[in-house]
Amino acid sequence: MTILEKNLNALENQTLKLELRDIKHTHIKPVFGKDSLEFNLSNLEGGGGVMYQNPLNELKQNLERYNDKFALYPVLYFYGFGNGLLYKALLQNSHHKHLVIFERNLELLWLCLSLIDFSKELKEQKLIIYHQTNNEILRELCTKEPFLAYAKTCVLHLGAKYYENFQQDYERLALDLQETFSQAMFSKGNNLEDALQGVGHFIHNLPFIVSRPSVKKLLNKRGNIAKTAIIVSTGPSLMKQLPLLKEYREKALIFCADSAYPILAKHNIKPDFVCMVERSDFTAEFFKHDFGDFDEGICFILVSLVHPNATTYLKDKDCILINKALYFADFMDFKVYDFEQPLSNVACMSYALASALEVQNIILIGQDLSYDESGFSHPKDYQHGQDFESESKKFSVLAYGGEGEVLTHNTWFLFKQNLEDMILRQSPTCYNATEGGARIEHCIEKAFKSCCEELLKEKLKRPFTPLTKPTNSKELLQKASEKITLAQKHSKEFQATLSHFHKRIQEEIIRLESANLKHYKLELLDEIQNSLSQAKEKYYELFELLSPYITQFKLNLARILVLNPRTLEDTFNKNLILLRENLKLIEFIFQALQTLDLRLENALKLLENTIKENQC
Numbered sequence: 001m002t003i004l005e006k007n008l009n010a011l012e013n014q015t016l017k018l019e020l021r022d023i024k025h026t027h028i029k030p031v032f033g034k035d036s037l038e039f040n041l042s043n044l045e046g047g048g049g050v051m052y053q054n055p056l057n058e059l060k061q062n063l064e065r066y067n068d069k070f071a072l073y074p075v076l077y078f079y080g081f082g083n084g085l086l087y088k089a090l091l092q093n094s095h096h097k098h099l100v101i102f103e104r105n106l107e108l109l110w111l112c113l114s115l116i117d118f119s120k121e122l123k124e125q126k127l128i129i130y131h132q133t134n135n136e137i138l139r140e141l142c143t144k145e146p147f148l149a150y151a152k153t154c155v156l157h158l159g160a161k162y163y164e165n166f167q168q169d170y171e172r173l174a175l176d177l178q179e180t181f182s183q184a185m186f187s188k189g190n191n192l193e194d195a196l197q198g199v200g201h202f203i204h205n206l207p208f209i210v211s212r213p214s215v216k217k218l219l220n221k222r223g224n225i226a227k228t229a230i231i232v233s234t235g236p237s238l239m240k241q242l243p244l245l246k247e248y249r250e251k252a253l254i255f256c257a258d259s260a261y262p263i264l265a266k267h268n269i270k271p272d273f274v275c276m277v278e279r280s281d282f283t284a285e286f287f288k289h290d291f292g293d294f295d296e297g298i299c300f301i302l303v304s305l306v307h308p309n310a311t312t313y314l315k316d317k318d319c320i321l322i323n324k325a326l327y328f329a330d331f332m333d334f335k336v337y338d339f340e341q342p343l344s345n346v347a348c349m350s351y352a353l354a355s356a357l358e359v360q361n362i363i364l365i366g367q368d369l370s371y372d373e374s375g376f377s378h379p380k381d382y383q384h385g386q387d388f389e390s391e392s393k394k395f396s397v398l399a400y401g402g403e404g405e406v407l408t409h410n411t412w413f414l415f416k417q418n419l420e421d422m423i424l425r426q427s428p429t430c431y432n433a434t435e436g437g438a439r440i441e442h443c444i445e446k447a448f449k450s451c452c453e454e455l456l457k458e459k460l461k462r463p464f465t466p467l468t469k470p471t472n473s474k475e476l477l478q479k480a481s482e483k484i485t486l487a488q489k490h491s492k493e494f495q496a497t498l499s500h501f502h503k504r505i506q507e508e509i510i511r512l513e514s515a516n517l518k519h520y521k522l523e524l525l526d527e528i529q530n531s532l533s534q535a536k537e538k539y540y541e542l543f544e545l546l547s548p549y550i551t552q553f554k555l556n557l558a559r560i561l562v563l564n565p566r567t568l569e570d571t572f573n574k575n576l577i578l579l580r581e582n583l584k585l586i587e588f589i590f591q592a593l594q595t596l597d598l599r600l601e602n603a604l605k606l607l608e609n610t611i612k613e614n615q616c
Contacts, residue, residue, distance in 0.1 A: 007113040010122035011493035016131045019106055027526040030115060039083045039115075041108065043163070051082060051162045062086050065232065071095060071564045074475045075150050077177065078102070079170045080159030081129070084112040091126050097146060100128045102173060112581035133173060136441070138180040139417060150558045151181040179395075183414055185555060187344075192592055196599065198279050198305040199328050199545060203484065203603035205321060206332075207610045209304050213467035214336035215322040218299070219356050221465045226253035228361040228455045229354035229428075232271065233347050234259040235368025236386065237436040238379040242267050245365065251456035253359060255350035258286040258532045260366065265291045272464070275349045276302045276310060284310035297463055299453050301353065303343055304329065315557060318467070331541035332483050334476060344418045351419065355426040362428045363451050368437025369416045370397065370406035396551065398439045406438055418439060431455075474611060481607045488600050490539040491593045497535065498590050501528055505583045514577055517568045522575045528582055545596055546589055553585050 001009075003019075011017045016094060031040040031050065037059060041051040052058050063086070070076060074097040076090070081103035090096055103109055109129065121127035130137065141147055156174040158164065188193070190391045197371040230245065230252045232238070238260070245254075256264055258276040266523075276283065284307040287300075300311055300319040305326075311319070322339040323329035329338065341352035347367060354362050371377055373396065376386040396405040397413065408416070416438055423430045423442040432440050433448035468474075501524075508524050532550065536543050 002114070004110070004114040004119050006117060006119040007122060010119040011129070012122070012125065013129060013131075016109075016129060019131065020110050020113065023106060023110040024543060026111050028105075028107050028111050030111060039085060041083055041111070041193070044108075045105065053161075054101045055083065055085075059085055059089070063089055067093070067377045069564065070562075072562045073150070073153060074098065074562075075100065075154075077154060077156045078159045079156050079166075079173060080163035081105075081109055081112060082160040082162070084118065086159065087121075087127060088116065088118070091121055095125070098126060098128055100130070100147075102130050102133060102156075103159075104131060104169075106131060110357050133176070135176075135180070135417075136420075138176055139184070142177070142180040142184045148181070149564070151552060152555050152559050153562050154178070154181055155604070161584065183417065185552075187408060187414055192545070192549055194279075195545045195548055196592075196595060198326075199596065200599045200603070201279055201307060202305045202323075203326060203480075203599070204308050204606065205304055205306070205311055206480050206607065207291050207473075207477060208315075208336070209321040209323075210336055210473045210480075211469060213469060215301075215320060215339050216336040217467055218301075218320060221467055222357060224358045225464060226357070226359055226460050227364065229253040229255055229299075229350075229357070229359040230363045230365060231347060231350045231354065231366075231367070232256040232260045232264065233366040234263065234366070234378050234382055235366045235370070235434060235437055236372035236376045236379055237310050237368050237434055238263070238366030240435070241365045241433070242269065244448055244452060245269055246358075246455045247372060250454045250459045250462075251452075252363070253354065253357070253460065255354055257346040257350070258283060259346075259378075259382065262289060262383050263379065265289065265294050266381060268294070270294060273339055273350070273353065274298060274300045275346050275353070276300070276306055277343055277346045277349050279303075279305050279307055281307045281309050284308070284313065284382075287313040289313075298439055299467075301349075303349070304337070308479055320467070327544035327547075328487075328541045331487065332480055334480075335528055341410055342418060342422060345415045347415065348418050351422050351426065351430075355428055359428055361431065361455050363431045363433050363448070363455070364440070364443065365448055367419075367432065367434045367440065368406075369412040370399075370438045370442070372436070397473045400432070400434060400437050400439050401445060402439060403492050408438055412438075420574070477607055477611050481604060481611065484600055484604050484607065487541050488597060488604075491542060491555070491597055491600070494535055494539050494542060495590055495593050497531060498586050498593075501531065502583065502586050502590070505579055505586070509576065509579050509583075512572070512579065517572055522578065525578055525582055528586075542593065545592055549588060549592070550585070553581075558598055 008017050008020060027043055029042045031042050032038065033055070035056060038055050040055050044051060071093060072095050074095065076096060077100045079102050081101050087099050087101065090099060103269050109131070118127055142151065154177060156170070156177055158170065163170065190536065218277065232245070232254065234257055246267065249269055254271040255273045255275060256271040258274060261271065263276045264271055279505070284439050287310055295317055298318065300314050302315055302319065302321050304321040304323050321337065324335050324343045325338070325340050339352070341353065343349045351362060368381070378386045380386050392405040394409055397408050399406045420441045430443045432445050433445035433451045435447060481522065504524060560574065560581070563574055
């Protein structure tokens with residue numbers, strides 16, 4: 001077996017493997033010197049020139065630099081493969097778990113992989129090579145571990161001085177990599193109050209949840225009732241689609257966002273399902289209306305952690321609450337109310353429900369995920385004003401149709417990514433008939449009129465089968481009461497463990513300050529992390545609250561972990577910072593659990609009163 005065959009067999013990137021197999025020869029020439037490491041490449045892009053002016057000297061300088069400043073980095077990123085010898089040498093360092101290389105020149109890769117055996121490094125994924133990059137490829141990389149854990153240490157290095165000739169392409173890739181990591185970190189959340197609010201709302205809504213039909217019953221009773229669903233969102237382009245939506249309303253299953261509900265009511269276009277994900281009281285105000293007979297036949301589907309005002313406004317309507325795949329809801333073990341699909345935003349929720357109801361086609365309208373030409377974020381009939389989100393920080397993305405760009409912001413961009421992932425995974429054919437806004441990948445972009453004419457032929461058989469309410473609500477509330485009592489017990493046990501580690505860290509700081517650093521070993525931090533991992537398994541319901549903060553803590557701590565101390569003083573300072581940061585983490589978790597205890601105590605009283613009064 002040739003060196004090339006060994007490398008290609010070990011290469012995990014199947015697209016790159018196929019492209020390299022098709023190459024039979026290259027115009028690039030290898031140039032060897034007296035030393036085995038004196039390996040140069042000539043006849044590069046542009047018809048001439050060499051990669052290195054002095055291969056041995058450049059290799060030596062690079063190794064000195066990376067062994068000095070980047071010796072403890074688990075992941076390093078490089079633009080350009082060069083002759084590959086730098087990476088062969090760097091991977092002798094056991095701290096480097098992965099080297100990620102971006103190289104667009106296939107002939108260069110083919111030549112280097114024909115001459116140097118990287119099969120072991122490729123098979124073990126220590127060496128990861130990308131030839132092509134797009135949002136999907138970068139997103140897959142940046143959301144995996146350990147890449148995400150060390151996102152804040154990501155620097156795109158040049159594989160050789162030669163690659164300075166491609167500065168514009170390098171800067172574009174570096175920016176794409178940075179933005180993709182930023183989105184991945186943003187998606188993990190970092191707001192304790194937001195998490196507390198969600199848990200509090202979920203518990204408060206329990207009597208309402210168990211007194212209403214379950215999502216399992218909805219899917220069983222109303223599956224396969226339509227071939228096509230239209231999902232109505234509140235981008236600024238929505239108004240132009242309303243006349244056609246009204247004309248074809250009888251021939252499609254209509255899902256709409258909570259924010260679109262008052263707009264459709266104003267134009268007398270009745271949706272079949274109105275969906276809500278957000279937990280704020282602000283969002284609940286979309287339901288503070290009395291539209292009379294208009295609401296008959298509408299099923300309001302809310303995520304169970306919505307603000308209690310929403311359930312108050314909808315108490316006399318056909319309404320069900322469904323559980324997101326979150327720790328506390330899973331701990332409650334109300335399986336028939338659980339919905340396993342991602343519900344990160346209201347469009348994804350509508351898409352997942354439409355797919356679960358076995359529609360064949362989904363049409364998106366008003367799904368701009370961007371500002372319009374006038375800078376408006378919403379349509380003119382939007383309840384809170386069409387410039388509601390005009391103050392957000394903006395950046396450019398590819399526009400609908402694939403030509404030009406439009407402005408979006410971080411939250412919309414995350415929604416776009418989540419929706420794209422869902423469209424890719426789900427079986428319905430998705431048509432983006434927004435006719436404006438940002439391009440959404442994996443959709444067929446088609447005019448709304450064409451979609452309606454081609455897909456909507458027959459009227460649906462309305463009214464749909466009614467959903468019956470459960471008969472075991474009191475039993476479920478009693479179960480919830482027992483679960484909350486158990487969560488309180490778990491919280492107290494975890495706080496006792498945290499108090500133990502808090503004391504030990506304080507003692508360790510004193511020991512560090514008086515120790516001979518030549519004989520000092522910092523082992524406590526690994527013990528703390530192992531304890532947190534065990535706690536997550538044992539008390540997992542508590543980590544819906546804690547996980548976002550712990551994740552952000554680890555992302556920040558990674559920048560300290562990769563620092564390479566040169567002196568005993570550097571080692572002392574690094575260890576002291578690590579201890580103090582872990583002390584802050586434990587204090588934060590302790591305070592968060594105490595706050596949760598108060599919420600659980602209040603929720604338990606509410607449940608017990610509801611059970612006594614038999615109002616469920």
